[in-house]
Amino acid sequence: NAGVMQNPRHLVRRRGQEARLRCSPMKGHSHVYWYRQLPEEGLKFMVYLQKENIIDESGMPKERFSAEFPKEGPSILRIQQVVRGDSAAYFCASSPGQGGNSPLHFGNGTRLTVT
């Protein structure tokens, strides 16, 4: 039973380019969460999605960032016109349900470096 799969593991982009981060949740999980981790810091919630719906995006920057979780395929976190401050590790997590009885399962993250 494969865990949460994120790709790529490492992504290098020049300022102004677009970054696309992919996340395939665990089998049977329909809830996906994206978190961002700056070096030596904790994880900050970005967005919570269910299939085809954004449930909560209160942690997402208003500009340049977007997320989707289509009916088919992985969840995508998209960052347009990247800047150096976007350099971070981006983690995806999934759960089978919404409640706290369903702990999050995390992927190994995508480390974005903006040069």
Next chain:
Amino acid sequence: AQSVAQPEDQVNVAEGNPLTVKCTYSVSGNPYLFWYVQYPNRGLQFLLKYITGDNLVKGSYGFEAEFNKSQTSFHLKKPSALVSDSALYFCAVSRNNAGNMLTFGGGTRLMVKP
């Protein structure tokens, strides 16, 4: 708003000794509390959770945590540390009706020396 504080950036302990990693929280309503561990270049792994019931929660790898409502704390403990326990530990909280939208503490690096 909810928040988590992990007051120690790093905890050093000798192998075989007991360890404690501290966590305090602030949340409206009943808290759901979690501990996760992160190894280098990896995602977070779930250790244990408190939802309701007994204040002492047992989790993976011999870890346990005690929920203290009056002190709003959820300290992580282990009776006898192993070198392999060395990692980054995160405490997290969510409101009981907020599902898995967790708020994480800043993390505590645990160093266990032989």
